[in-house]
Amino acid sequence: MSALRIYNSESKRKERFRTKAKRVGLYVCGITPYDVTHVGHAFTYTSFDVLVRYLGYLGYGVTYVQNLTDIDDDIIRKSKELKKQWRRLGEENAQKFLEDMRWLNNEQPNVYPRATDHIEGMIRIVRKLLKRGVAYERKGSVYFSVSADKGYGRLSKLSKKRMLLIANERGNDPNDPNKKDPLDFVLWQAKKPGEPSWPSPWGEGRPGWHIECSTMSTAYLGHTVDIHGGGSDLIFPHHESEIVQSEAATGKRFVRYWMHTGMLRYKGAKMSKSLGNLVLIGDLKKTYSANAVRIYLLSHHYRSVFEFYEKGLRKAKRREELFKKVWRTQSKTGKSLDVVEYEKKWARAMDDDLNTPKALETMERLAGCILKEKTKNVSGAKAFLNIAFGIMGLTIEYR
Ligand SMILES: [Zn+2]
Structure with missing residues (x-):
């Protein structure tokens, strides 16, 4: 179970x-x-x-x-x-x-x-x-x-x-x-x-x-x-x-x-057709990637009521860029970077009524850690992030 x-x-x-x-x-x-x-x-x-x-x-x-x-x-x-x-x-x-x-x-x-x-x-x-x-x-x-x-x-x-x-x-x-x-x-x-x-x-x-x-x-x-x-x-x-x-x-x-x-x-009211305060996916497509839109949406818990702000999308775009940077890092040959704590934290967040905002934060912290790493082997950390990207539906893959 x-x-x-x-x-x-x-x-x-x-x-x-x-x-x-x-x-x-x-x-x-x-x-x-x-x-x-x-x-x-x-x-x-x-x-x-x-x-x-x-x-x-x-x-x-x-x-x-x-x-x-x-x-x-x-x-x-x-x-x-x-x-x-x-x-x-x-x-x-x-x-x-x-x-x-x-x-x-x-x-x-x-x-x-x-x-x-x-x-x-x-x-x-x-x-x-x-x-x-x-x-x-x-x-x-x-x-x-x-x-x-x-x-x-x-x-x-x-x-x-x-x-x-x-x-x-x-x-x-x-x-x-x-x-x-x-x-x-x-x-x-x-x-x-x-x-x-x-x-x-x-x-x-x-x-x-x-x-x-x-x-x-x-x-x-x-x-x-x-x-x-x-x-x-x-x-x-x-x-x-x-x-x-x-x-x-x-x-x-x-x-x-x-x-x-x-x-x-x-704009201060529930987004609805009758009020006409809509943001369409078609509009977002012109400026943002699907990854950025997903990161933006999933940085809110699914039950939360929230106001749509474009600055949130810009933040999501920066997160996507960080994730992509990790993808491009070369793994070192030293001792492996320990990711157990990150994995546990991530799973705890997801198990807690799908807390995607917390899960994404953990992924961001791990990504930052991988980028700073000078000597340790980060391939295990990258493999975990890859799985987490898949569950968030992000198409940031490693070769
Ligand atoms: Zn129905």
Whole structure:
């Protein structure tokens, strides 16, 4: 068993990471490709990329599933605004996102499912929920009845009043006359004029957003997912709703460890499309290397909320240059430089809920030490750094 501890957003504490098998199922909510991706997305997916690499280093096999929410309210709204076919809009933005992720050296997830390829599975779960009496159908739409599950609010720890407030800010319609409770969320939405739709037992319509992720995660990872992740803005209502509907359908615990990344801020507010304060990967590409961007992002803990500053990127660039300098040093023939303490420190940082800022600091100190070394053999130290670079996803290789 490894010493890895992960902060579980559900228990709100760091927990020892335990699995029954050496294979870990990881599901990370992917993008809704209605617009360009920004550095906030890059922070989330780079953080999970490091998690996958580190789990591999610890000897776990990882099945990493990241979905593409290729149909939802935002895509439909944007496609109307731009007068562009919704599928084409999604396809173009998804391709750009994947290009950005490749540039950042984020490894491809093992499975990259699209919501529209899983409509049948979604319908199956909705039927189950109806049968179990936790959902109801009205005029071709199906809703999850939140009062049927006392556990609603278990992840976000929000009061019903707060939940309703936030849900309304995020697209919930509390005045929908078909609903029994304003907080009930939609599992299947009856077709509205001009919207894409699929046939279902309740007539033409489309799935609700939450059911998409419940379906895709369990389709590839089974009823219980080891780690489910995403940005912390997804905790409520998205992940909260995923829990109740999945557990009501399967009768099994849905997720063992919930991991959420912090939100980036820029110019004093959360970086978001609606506020327009975005820094795009495309802009950073013009001035910085992918290594520098990764070093910058990973010098913040994945759960931290931080303000984006360009001076941080310049610092990251200097760190990258230092790492490259080490690469060019020639090894001496004397006694080996002792790296045990550095290795331990680095592993302790990574095991402590993936403390990448501390791990990078240790790597920087070791790099400085190698450069100052006049007589000792540094090849062991360089070999360790090489492994650490790989886990951070940095492409600074030794010959
Ligand atoms: Zn999701």
